[in-house]
Amino acid sequence: MSDTIQKPGYLAEIEDLGIAYTEVAQYDLEALDVTRRVQAREYASTASAVFAPKAEASRYAVQMAHSVFPPIIVTNDGWIVDGNTRVEGRRIRKEKFSAAIVLDMSFSKGSVEDQDKLFALATTLNMQNGRALTTKEQRAAIVTLINLGWSNIQIEKRTGIKSTEIGKVRRIVAAREKLTGMGVTANGNFSAASLAALGEEKTLLLNDDPYKALAALAVEAGFTAKEVKDLAKESLALGSDTDKLARIEEVRGEYREQIEAVKFDQSPKPPVARQLRQHLGFVVKYEDNPAALVERNGEFAESHVEYLGKAIAVLTQVLAAQKEV
Numbered sequence: 001m002s003d004t005i006q007k008p009g010y011l012a013e014i015e016d017l018g019i020a021y022t023e024v025a026q027y028d029l030e031a032l033d034v035t036r037r038v039q040a041r042e043y044a045s046t047a048s049a050v051f052a053p054k055a056e057a058s059r060y061a062v063q064m065a066h067s068v069f070p071p072i073i074v075t076n077d078g079w080i081v082d083g084n085t086r087v088e089g090r091r092i093r094k095e096k097f098s099a100a101i102v103l104d105m106s107f108s109k110g111s112v113e114d115q116d117k118l119f120a121l122a123t124t125l126n127m128q129n130g131r132a133l134t135t136k137e138q139r140a141a142i143v144t145l146i147n148l149g150w151s152n153i154q155i156e157k158r159t160g161i162k163s164t165e166i167g168k169v170r171r172i173v174a175a176r177e178k179l180t181g182m183g184v185t186a187n188g189n190f191s192a193a194s195l196a197a198l199g200e201e202k203t204l205l206l207n208d209d210p211y212k213a214l215a216a217l218a219v220e221a222g223f224t225a226k227e228v229k230d231l232a233k234e235s236l237a238l239g240s241d242t243d244k245l246a247r248i249e250e251v252r253g254e255y256r257e258q259i260e261a262v263k264f265d266q267s268p269k270p271p272v273a274r275q276l277r278q279h280l281g282f283v284v285k286y287e288d289n290p291a292a293l294v295e296r297n298g299e300f301a302e303s304h305v306e307y308l309g310k311a312i313a314v315l316t317q318v319l320a321a322q323k324e325v
Helices: 010-015 056-063 084-092 112-129 135-147 152-159 162-183 190-200 208-221 225-236 241-254 256-263 272-284 298-324
Strands: 019-027 072-076 080-082 097-103
Touching: 010 097, 010 112, 056 084, 072 112, 080 112, 084 097, 084 152, 112 135, 112 152, 135 152, 135 162, 152 162, 162 190, 162 208, 190 208, 190 225, 208 225, 208 241, 208 256, 225 241, 241 256
Parallel strands: 072 097
Antiparallel strands: 019 097, 072 080
16 A cells, blocks of 8 residues: 555645645634635625525534544635635634635735636636536636636646537637727627637638628627528638628628517527528538438338428429519
8 A cells, every 4th residue: 555645636736826835724714804705606795694605614613523624725815715614614613713725825916817826726626626616607717717828628627617618618718809809899798609609710710890790790680609600601701801791791681680689689580581591501412412312211202202392382482482572
């Protein structure tokens, strides 16, 4: 059996971030304030009622009589990085001191990078030992970790957040950066899905004017991610920015009913004519191989012929009406 003592996970996390620290056996809890927390969660900053979950703090208070709890982690200016519930448990027990790891870093006077590191530490420790963050909290955490230069693998390993979600947030960040650079505020008008689509590598290849027009239409029409990507693909296939802008404006006309619906907070639905083109796209792609659409199973052959006949009849009428328009 190995006699090597494994370093606690919280110390490994601190050291990985390059933060110096001191271990204090008796840290004065009266030096702490509920409003000074490096907050990875969406709790109100001044409400002591949500400083720590009451039921969990009460349970900790009982267990502390029988078990050794990990030290709390605080900055050198008294901001709690990890251990809110443990602190509350000690207070329930009327205890004034606790074992603590005091980081050689200030939060209130720290640089943006220092604050990001502290936030990253709070997040990773919370994800490993505390209650899981909500999707919104996770996305805020990923942005911070991206700002620190962490790779997808590092973020996934340290937080347990799936790489697919990390990639989505990276695309959202990329879209926000491009929009901000053009003077467009990526606020709540954009859905996370449409922002992620606007942050796709190929979509970002659009020059500023068509990109800005696409983003505006995505908001006005309540585009889905697929609709953003499809129009971006169409636009990129065109030659000049003038052609791209003309196509985007043409699509805006096609979506005028949907745009009106979005204005009145109604559920957006693509125009029926556009839905038809989308469905016909499946048929047209077999233009050079129509035999692939033939039903070979005799059991369904008769109904297949019936559906084809009805579809052709409807499309013939649509074609005639469309020509008149």
